[in-house]
Amino acid sequence: MGPRIIIFGGSFNPPHADHALLIQALLNWMHESDEVWVVPVVAHAFNKQLLPYEHRAAMCEAMCKSIRRDDSMIGKQAEIVRREETYMVDTLEALRKERPGVELVLAIGGDVLCDTLKWHRWDDITKLATILPFVRKGETVPEGFEPLDVGSRGFSSTEIREQLAKGDLTHIIGEGAKLSSAVFDYIEEHGLYG
Secondary structure (H helix, E strand, O other), rough: OOOEEEEEEEEOOOOOOOHHHHHHHHHHHHOOOOOOEEEEEEEEEOOOOOOOOOHHHHHHHHHHHHEEEEOOOOOOOOOOOOOOOOHHHHHHHHHHHHOOOOOOEEEEEEHOOOOHHHOOOHHHHHOOOEEEEEEEOOOOOOOOOOOOOOOOOOHHHHHHHHHHOOOOOOOOOOOOOOOOHHHHHHHHHOOOOO
16 A cells, blocks of 8 residues: 555644544654645635634644654644635645655545535545545534544534633633643734734
């Protein structure tokens, strides 16, 4: 079996402990020659308001460093952008040209897999990449898929942003933390989320 690039895309606004759990599950699932790429979107496909890409990418890098188990390509940031609105299919097509011999694997949540009609060119995505669904708390996947169970705690970036805006740090840091200390420090240093 040849090398694979396992792509985990998302808004990461901010990246939290459940994202880190999934990355750890991917690291445990992958082969030695595989890479895990964390890919923050530049602009949200459904027009959700996001922090600038640079902040979200830096927070992802901070999160990845806290879970990296060696100096390999684990947690590599992939930024393949040719225009402001880049869809996942564009990223996959660009990767296919750059790394033609590598199998692409797209890790996506069970909730997303149940709603693929909203994805731009979903049929092309399934031709470019193997779909690896993962399930978070309370999620299921359509029949025919073998999901990766990440044992998530049901954290939500939306709730975390709301807590930060109120100055409520309950479970944001410390025991049962929703954010890694590196991500929280970045947020504090740059005055993000209120």
